[in-house]
Amino acid sequence: MSAVAPTVGAAGPIPAVTQGAPTPLPPSAHRTLPSGLSVLAVRRAGVPLVELRLRIPAAGTASVPLGPATLLAETLLTGTARRDQVELAAAIQSIGGALGAAADADRLSVGGSALAEHLDELLDLLAEILTGAAYPEREVTGERTRLADRLAVARSQPGRRAREALLARLYGAHPYARELPEVEEVTAATGEQVRALHASRVRADGAVLVLVGDLDPDAAQATVAARLGGWAGTGVAPQDVPAPPPPPALPALVVDRPGSVQTTIRMGGTAPQRSDPGYAAAKLANLVFGGYFSSRLVANIRERRGYTYSPRSSIDHGAAASLLTVAADVRTEVTAPALVEIAYELGLIATLPVPAEELDAARRYAVGALALSTATQAGLASTLAALLPVGLGLPFLVEHPRDLLQATAEEVAMAARGLLAPAALSAVLLGDAAAMAGDVAAVTPIELA
Amino acid sequence: MPTPPGPAILPDLARTTLANGLRVVLAPDRSAPVVGVAVHYDVGIRSEPEGRTGFAHLFEHLMFQGSANVAKTQHFTLIQGAGGTLNGSTHLDYTDYYEALPSGALELGLYLEADRMRSLRLTEENLANQVEVVSEEIRVNVENRPYGGFPWILLPPVLFTTFPNAHNGYGDFADLQAATIADAEDFFARYYAPGNAVLTVAGDLDVDVTMAAVERHFGELPARDVPPRPSFGEPPPDGERRELRVDPLAPRPAVAVGYRVPDPLGPLEDYLPFVLLGDVLADGDASRLEQRLVQRDRLATDVSAGVGIMGGAFDVRDPTGFVVEARHPADVAVDDLLAALDAELDRVATDGVDAAELARVAARFAARELRSMDSVIGRARSLTIFTQQRGRPELLGELAGLAREVPADAVAAAAATLRAGGRAVLELRAGGAA
Numbered sequence: 001m002s003a004v005a006p007t008v009g010a011a012g013p014i015p016a017v018t019q020g021a022p023t024p025l026p027p028s029a030h031r032t033l034p035s036g037l038s039v040l041a042v043r044r045a046g047v048p049l050v051e052l053r054l055r056i057p058a059a060g061t062a063s064v065p066l067g068p069a070t071l072l073a074e075t076l077l078t079g080t081a082r083r084d085q086v087e088l089a090a091a092i093q094s095i096g097g098a099l100g101a102a103a104d105a106d107r108l109s110v111g112g113s114a115l116a117e118h119l120d121e122l123l124d125l126l127a128e129i130l131t132g133a134a135y136p137e138r139e140v141t142g143e144r145t146r147l148a149d150r151l152a153v154a155r156s157q158p159g160r161r162a163r164e165a166l167l168a169r170l171y172g173a174h175p176y177a178r179e180l181p182e183v184e185e186v187t188a189a190t191g192e193q194v195r196a197l198h199a200s201r202v203r204a205d206g207a208v209l210v211l212v213g214d215l216d217p218d219a220a221q222a223t224v225a226a227r228l229g230g231w232a233g234t235g236v237a238p239q240d241v242p243a244p245p246p247p248p249a250l251p252a253l254v255v256d257r258p259g260s261v262q263t264t265i266r267m268g269g270t271a272p273q274r275s276d277p278g279y280a281a282a283k284l285a286n287l288v289f290g291g292y293f294s295s296r297l298v299a300n301i302r303e304r305r306g307y308t309y310s311p312r313s314s315i316d317h318g319a320a321a322s323l324l325t326v327a328a329d330v331r332t333e334v335t336a337p338a339l340v341e342i343a344y345e346l347g348l349i350a351t352l353p354v355p356a357e358e359l360d361a362a363r364r365y366a367v368g369a370l371a372l373s374t375a376t377q378a379g380l381a382s383t384l385a386a387l388l389p390v391g392l393g394l395p396f397l398v399e400h401p402r403d404l405l406q407a408t409a410e411e412v413a414m415a416a417r418g419l420l421a422p423a424a425l426s427a428v429l430l431g432d433a434a435a436m437a438g439d440v441a442a443v444t445p446i447e448l449a
Numbered sequence: 450m451p452t453p454p455g456p457a458i459l460p461d462l463a464r465t466t467l468a469n470g471l472r473v474v475l476a477p478d479r480s481a482p483v484v485g486v487a488v489h490y491d492v493g494i495r496s497e498p499e500g501r502t503g504f505a506h507l508f509e510h511l512m513f514q515g516s517a518n519v520a521k522t523q524h525f526t527l528i529q530g531a532g533g534t535l536n537g538s539t540h541l542d543y544t545d546y547y548e549a550l551p552s553g554a555l556e557l558g559l560y561l562e563a564d565r566m567r568s569l570r571l572t573e574e575n576l577a578n579q580v581e582v583v584s585e586e587i588r589v590n591v592e593n594r595p596y597g598g599f600p601w602i603l604l605p606p607v608l609f610t611t612f613p614n615a616h617n618g619y620g621d622f623a624d625l626q627a628a629t630i631a632d633a634e635d636f637f638a639r640y641y642a643p644g645n646a647v648l649t650v651a652g653d654l655d656v657d658v659t660m661a662a663v664e665r666h667f668g669e670l671p672a673r674d675v676p677p678r679p680s681f682g683e684p685p686p687d688g689e690r691r692e693l694r695v696d697p698l699a700p701r702p703a704v705a706v707g708y709r710v711p712d713p714l715g716p717l718e719d720y721l722p723f724v725l726l727g728d729v730l731a732d733g734d735a736s737r738l739e740q741r742l743v744q745r746d747r748l749a750t751d752v753s754a755g756v757g758i759m760g761g762a763f764d765v766r767d768p769t770g771f772v773v774e775a776r777h778p779a780d781v782a783v784d785d786l787l788a789a790l791d792a793e794l795d796r797v798a799t800d801g802v803d804a805a806e807l808a809r810v811a812a813r814f815a816a817r818e819l820r821s822m823d824s825v826i827g828r829a830r831s832l833t834i835f836t837q838q839r840g841r842p843e844l845l846g847e848l849a850g851l852a853r854e855v856p857a858d859a860v861a862a863a864a865a866t867l868r869a870g871g872r873a874v875l876e877l878r879a880g881g882a883a
Contacts, residue, residue, distance in 0.1 A: 011518050011567065011666070015560050017531045018553035020482045046480060047819040077734070085744065089734035094809035096816030098733070115816050139744075146743070146750040149778060152700040156595040156881055259697075262585070262593045293535075294526040303522055306581030309589055329589040361530035368532015372549050375481040376823045 022401070023371060025394050026380075029217035033225060035204035036233035040384060040393065041220035042212045044377050049096075050119050050213030051377045053385035054110040054126065057206045057238040057319075064103075064201060066178060067185030068193045071140065072201075073103040074147055075194065076110070078139035080132040085139055088125070095121045099129075105175035105241055106319040107389065108202065113378070116214035123227035130231045133198055140191040148183045155180070158257065158329070162264040162430040165255050165449065166325070169426050170247035170268050176318055205233035208388040212381040243320040246270055250426045251445040252339075256433035263335040263431030265342070267326040269424050271315045272415070274322075274392060280403035281415035286313055287362040288412075289349050289420055290326060292369075294361060296345045301328060307338045313420075319390060324419055332432050336439035339427070343444070346422040353413045367401040459846040462832075463656045469672040470644025471566075473663050474832050474842050476651040478825070484652035485825030486558040487547040487833045488566070492640035493540045494618035494759075495681050500627070503583070503620015506539040507628055508636050510579040512546060513537065514572075516565035521575055524561055531557055534826075539618070541759055542766045543837060549826040552653035556662055559650075563666035566646065569637055571630050580625050587619050595698035599877055600705035600774055601759045607692045608707040608758075608770050608873035613681045618759070642673035649833040649842075652825035682767055685709035686871030697880040701750070704783050705774045706790065707873040710756055712767035714838060717851060722859035723771055724762045725852060726867075727755030728810040729802055729860060730773070730793065735809075737793045742775060748786045749775040763848075764834045771867060783876050797864035802857050815849035 028042040058064045077092075077099060078085040092099050097114035110129075114122040154160050164179070171177035209228070211220050247270055257264075271286075272279045283291070290297030290313030301307045311328040326346075330338040354362075373379040374397060387396050418424075429440060433448065440446055463475040497504040515521045528535045533550035546565075548558050591597035602617050609615040648667065650659055686709070710723045730738045731754035742749040754773045756762035777786055802810075822828045822845065832842040 011560065011564055014518070014527065015556040017551075017557055020551060020553045023482055046478075046823045049816060049819050049823070086735045086740060089736075089739075090806075090809060093733050093735055093813045094805070096812040098813075098816075113816065113820065115812065115819075142744060142747060145747070145778075149701055149750045149776070153595070153776065156698060156700045158593055260593060262588050264593075292529055294522070294529045299522060302582055303578065306578045307585070309582055309586035329585070329593070331585060331588060361526060364532045365529045368551050369534060371481075371532070371551065372483055372534060372824075375483050375825070378820065378823065 022398065025397060027217055028394055029221045030393070031221050033204070033229065035229070035231060037204040037207045037209060037228060037231065038388065039209045039221060039224050040211070040388060041215060041217040041224070042210070042380065042384065042394070043215055043217055044212050044380055045214040046377055048116045048214045049113055049377060050116045050122065050211060050215055051113045051381035052111065052122060052126070053210040053381050055208045055385055055389050056108040056202060057389065058105065058107055058201065058241065064197065065185070066181040067189040068197050069103040069108070070181045071144060071147065071186060071189045072194045072197050073101040073108060074143045075135050075140050076101045076129060076133050078143065079134045079136045080128050081134055082128060082132065084136070091125060097122055099125065104179065119211070119215060119220065120223050120227065123223060127227050127231060130202060135191050135194050135198070137191050140194060144186055144189065147186050151180060151183050151186065158260065158262070158264040158430055162255070162266045162428050165253060165430065166266045166268045166426070166428040169250060169253055169428060170323070171244050174244035175241055176244055176321060203234050204231050205236060206238045208385065210381050210385045210388065212384065213377045241320045247426060249424050251447045252427040252429055252440065253449055254433050254437045254440065254446050255428060255430045255449040257430050258432055258434070260332060260431045262329045262331055263429050263436055265328045265330060265335070265338065265427065265429055267342070267425045267427040269324045269419070269426065271322040271324040271419055274317055274387070274390060278411065278415050278418070280400065281407040281411040282419050283315065283366060284359060284362050284404065284407055284412050285349060285354070285416035285419055286315055286324065287366060288354050288358055289313055289345060289416070292362070292365055294365070296349070297342065300345055301330070301338055301341050305341060307331070307334045307341070317386065326425070332435050335429065335431060335436040336443050339440060340443055343422045346420050346425070349416045350421040351417070353409055354416070356409065359409060359412060363404050366404045370397070370401060459843060461656065462842055463660065464842070465660065467643065467664065467668055469668070469670050470642070470675065471667050471670070472647045472836055473660070474647065474649040474836050475654060475656050475659055476649065476828060476832055477654050477656055478651065479653050482552045482653045483549060483825050484552045484555045484558070484650055484654055485547065485549050485829035486555070486562060487545060487649045487826070487829040488562045489543045489545045489647050489833045489837050490641055491543055491645045491678065491837055493542045493544055495541050495613040496640065499612055500624060501632060502616050502624045503618065504624070504628060504632065504636065505544060506618065506620065507579060507583050507625060508633060509537045509539045509544050510583055511569065511571060511576065511633055512565055514575040514579060515570040517568040517570060518564050519561060524565070527557060527561060533558070540764060541618070543764070543834065545830060545833065547826055547830055549824070555650065555654060555659065559662055559666045562648065563670065566641065566643060566667070567670055569633070571633055573630065576628065576630055576633070580628065583625060584622060591619060595696060595700065595881055596703065596877070599696070599703060600772060600875055603694055603877070604705045604707050604772065604873060604875050605758060607690050607875050608686065608709070609683060609768070611681070611683045614683060614768060638673070639676055642675050643667065643670050644672060644675040647833045647837045649829045649836070651829040651832060686873060688871050689874060690871070691874040691876070693876045693878060695878045695880045699877060699879045700881045701776055702779060702879045703774070703776045703877040704786060705772060705875045706787070707758070707770040707772050707875070708867045708870060709768060710771045713762065713769060714766055718859070721852060721855050722863040724756050725807070725810055725814065725855050726797070726860050726863045727771065728814060729797065729806065730754040732810065732813055737797065738773070738790070741789055741793050742786065746789055748781050748789055749777045751776045764838070766838060779879060787874065791868065794864045794868050798861050798868055801861040804857065807855070807857050807860065811853045811855070814852045818849050
């Protein structure tokens with residue numbers, strides 16, 4: 001061992017960490033308008049801004065077609081009865097604001113922010129869009145062409161391609177199998193379809209609006225009622241996407257990408273939902289395995305083996321199901337050994353208890369990371385916007401840390417068995433098949449795509 | 450000269466310089482029980498020697514491999530095990546290390562930063578390991594991905610001619626493989642002196658208690674020579690330099706245009722107009738290039754513009770660039786796109802921008818600045834860079850006001866300057882499947 005520069009002045013012992021009292025919840029007001037729109041306003045006055053998140057559930061029982069839904073999100077802000085695209089964008093910019101929209105299988109999401117003094121104008125703009133988006137034919141045509149190009153660019157990314165292959169393998173014909181439309185679905189979508197979709201889907205029933213920032217919660221509620229009161233519901237409660245069947249465990253799927261210098265490894269399986277009793281334990285098991293830098297996966301295939309830069313595992317939540325993903329991009333020649341190490345770490349945590357010290361570190365990280373991510377206006381707004389549509393809210397920010405601290409080693413062991421057992425996961429390997437499939441077949445059964 | 454009062458969001462900045470030269474900034478804000486700690490060293494990609502491209506970044510990785518009293522991986526496990534998050538990043542002119550922590554773990558953060566400023570602990574095995582990790586980082590971010598390194602790695606060698614400004618900051622694999630522990634020792638001794646660093650703590654802290662803790666952890670580190678910072682200045686291109694790259698993975702072409710701008714550390718009234726010009730051209734659907742290139746002429750699918758080749762407008766010294774980047778359909782000729790860009794710059798230069806347009810751009814600028822300061826770590830990092838490069842952390846709180854004072858004719862003049870000077874054009878041709 002060689003030291004860089006002589007050690008000078010020995011430091012004392014590593015300082016102990018003092019635990020603070022739990023943070024009290026910020027002042028808030030939660031109301032539901034007659035239209036069915038649920039509104040949560042939270043005061044967090046870090047900077048003089050306000051963050052806005054709107055989540056509109058996919059209305060109706062039939063799943064929303066992905067092509068028109070995506071085109072709707074891309075063109076929602078391109079004009080209203082009163083203003084064209086440029087006037088609308090100028091109005092948003094003049095309040096220091098930004099607004100954007102996105103669609104997925106569960107909902108349409110609108111997000112943005114503005115200088116806090118302009119909250120009423122921001123809500124006015126939102127109301128104008130929700131009740132009067134015009135989807136001008138010229139803008140729809142232009143966005144449709146651009147969207148096709150952007151989809152081609154998105155799908156050229158190996159991470160996107162591998163994820164698409166994994167979701168298709170896990171979810172089959174269920175809407176969760178696809179996050180982006182095919183180009184043909186977009187080019188076939190018409191302005192008429194988008195306007196009809198807006199009329200049926202962009203409704204207040206079951207929608208959730210979160211405002212976080214330098215605001216007075218009660219005054220903000222009054223402003224929302226005044227500005228968004230005209231956005232109507234249908235009176236029909238929307239239905240969630242049905243739960244997908246449990247993902248099957250299938251042989252590793254090798255997707256050929258000739259000449260690829262890395263193999264994009266993605267593994268997936270089912271995970272508990274936030275409201276499930278075993279969720280905190282599963283989150284801890286995921287952290288210990290690969291959910292943060294101090295995890296076993298990082299220690300093994302990055303810091304010990306040097307196979308990869310950013311190995312990780314994570315839990316993503318849909319309204320009807322949650323997904324565990326294990327991800328690593330490894331140089332082609334170590335694909336098989338990397339899979340062996342990943343399976344080793346998965347098998348270990350699925351069958352042997354996690355030592356107390358390792359588990360406690362993950363607990364403290366999970367509690368601290370939640371506190372840090374909800375200490376900002378944007379982070380708190382996004383967290384609450386994810387919680388409210390599934391029946392959770394501000395209390396989760398107190399209850400979840402408690403659950404994390406109280407989960408027992410036995411509960412974590414059980415959760416790890418359900419979440420991380422390698423036999424229950426499916427893998428996709430996107431890379432140079434000629435260079436790696438032979439080695440991979442020697443360590444695990446494969447299928448060629 | 451009296452210092453203008455800081456805004457309410459930076460009410461009580463405290464500053465000191467320790468005997469060993471370490472500059473310290475404290476920014477108390479007790480609204481949430483979290484703190485951000487940032488340490489910036491005044492060395493970056495531009496300072497790495499020829500034959501050692503990528504070394505500043507590799508060295509950043511080595512700073513997490515253990516120090517005098519901390520074992521490999523312990524830096525991560527201690528911070529994260531205390532409920533914190535952490536990272537480091539390498540830039541053209543600086544390298545930063547930072548953590549966000551529950552305020553009860555502030556002392557731990559200071560200890561760990563002081564320990565690796567005191568001395569690193571390196572082994573051949575850890576060096577070889579991190580060379581492999583960095584190589585995988587380059588593969589995942591550049592070699593295995595379409596548009597990898599576009600334009601931050603590919604544009605500098607067109608815009609600049611000297612090694613410090615033009616070379617690839619991620620580094621060549623051969624250079625990374627050739628790196629030795631002796632190189633690291635030299636780099637640490639030369640650039641990682643307390644006097645070459647700035648430490649900022651922002652968030653839930655008591656100024657007196659924290660100053661004492663900083664003194665306790667860092668005060669005993671001996672002062673070391675601080676290298677004079679060389680000028681990296683070079684003449685701007687006097688005409689158009691143009692290069693074509695084929696990206697075998699990209700499905701659509703793209704183009705990046707680079708111009709030179711005034712010294713960022715010169716008078717702000719000369720520099721800010723270029724920053725605002727970027728927003729006039731490409732911030733949002735009401736901007737000039739969005740309207741012209743994307744919406745009207747359909748020459749581009751996406752466009753961006755602004756000061757900074759790698760990072761933002763306020764974390765870099767001279768020379769830097771103003772970069773316009775566009776993705777475009779395969780059937781669009783680059784020269785048509787460039788002609789439309791020139792026409793829009795001419796329009797700003799001759800017809801100017803009206804008051805309402807400038808006001809909304811300034812409002813958006815202010816909101817963006819505020820938003821980036823909302824997290825303790827964002828605030829700590831920005832304060833550190835303003836201290837290191839400009840000696841004035843409070844400037845962070847003044848920027849929004851200064852942006853509102855930029856006169857319209859200065860923005861028009863900035864556009865005229867871009868048109869009058871040389872430029873670099875990097876065409877990326879799509880070699881991938883549609």
